[in-house]
Amino acid sequence: MPPVIAVSGASGRIGGRVAQRLATAGVSQRLLARDPAKLPDLPGAIAAPAAEYGDGVAMRRAIEGADTLFLVSARESADRVREHITAVDAAVAAGVQRIVYVSFQGAAPDATFTFARDHWHTERHIRGCGLPFTFLRDSFYLAAFPAMTSDDGVIRGPAGEGRVAAVAHEDVAGVAAAVLTSDAGEHNGVTYDVTGPVSLSLAEVADTLGRVTGREIRYVAESHDEAYASRAGYDAAAWELAGWVSSYEAIAANEMSAVSDAVPRLTGSPARSFADYLREHPNSYRHLLPNA
Structure with missing residues (x-):
């Protein structure tokens, strides 16, 4: 039988x-999701029964029946590390022979970005399972820039004057597909930083958004306390607020500034720039257009 890849998320x-x-590429797949009704109908793919990461059974x-697990990190939560560990242990129990995990650039136990610490703990658990693995440490997503720009521009x-090598979802998927469909041994035990083609400051992000939308977009640097105060109205949990604020502080610390060649080297195509992303996704900044 041909090898089967379980694709989570x-x-x-x-x-x-x-x-x-x-x-x-003609690969046999098991597609995983919390709600199988939302799964795409693809040739060679089987919709697996509903499953959440935290439910090991x-x-x-x-x-069950997959040779490789492609593990997309869970949505952010207070229990995300436990959910990841449960999912990994379930995969080992199901008999998978390899895990490819979507991690985060700068993952470390003392990372400034609190959610990057979650990824480090998950990586450590996967390393301890004894299976071949590949870690794809994605940078900040380009899609986040328009989303975190308020309607007032x-x-x-x-984030200070720090820089971030943000990447498009499409390019992350391209790297993942290349790793999953090539000789597994080539990537076993390898950690790839997956980034965009350049490292940007948030002032440069604002300038690009301004040129595309035809209006003034500004970056306003906040202090730690100002950042918490400006987000207090969202009534978010403490762990979520810490994640939001620390993501900017990680940019200030340049923990996501390094640019890698993983996208062009593994996919054969250049990584998308922020301007490329905006051309391909005009709905992402619709809320910023004049008279929107």
């Missing part, structure tokens, strides 16, 4: 794009 922005690429049932946060 296959109804999402990374997993869905990876599943599309694998289907085009359901995850094992969903992964301001990006606010404690």
Whole structure:
């Protein structure tokens, strides 16, 4: 039988794009999601039973029969590390022979960005399982820039003059598909930083958004305390606020500034710039257009 790849988060922005690429390549897949009704209908793909990362029994049932698990990190939560560990243990119990995990650039136990610490703990657990693995440490997503720009045309946060090598979801999916469909041994034990082609300051991000939207977009640097105060009205949990604020502080610390060649080297195509992303996704900045 041909090898089978279990693609988690296959109804999402990374997993869905990876599943599309694998289907085009004729790869057999098991597609995983919390709600199988949202899964794409693809040739050579089977919709696995509903499974959440934190449910080990359901995850094992969903992964059963797969040779490789492509593990997209779970949505941010207070229990994300536990959910990841449960999903990994379920995959090992189901008999997978390899795990390819979507991690984060700068993952470390003392990373400034609190969610990057989650990824480091997950990586450590995967390393301890004894299976071949590949880690794809994505940088900040380009899609986040328009989303974190308020309707009044301001990006606010404690990023200082730091820089970030943000990347497009499409390019992450391209790298993942290349790793999953090539000789596994070539990538075993390898950690790839997956970045855009350049490192940007938030002032440069604002300038690009301004040129595209035809209005003034500004970056306003905040202090740590100002950042918490400006987000207090969202009534978010403490762990979520810490994640939001520390993501900017990680940019200030240049923990996501290094540019890698993983996208062009593994996909054969150049990584998308922020301007490229905006041309391909005009709806992403619709809220910023004059008279929107």
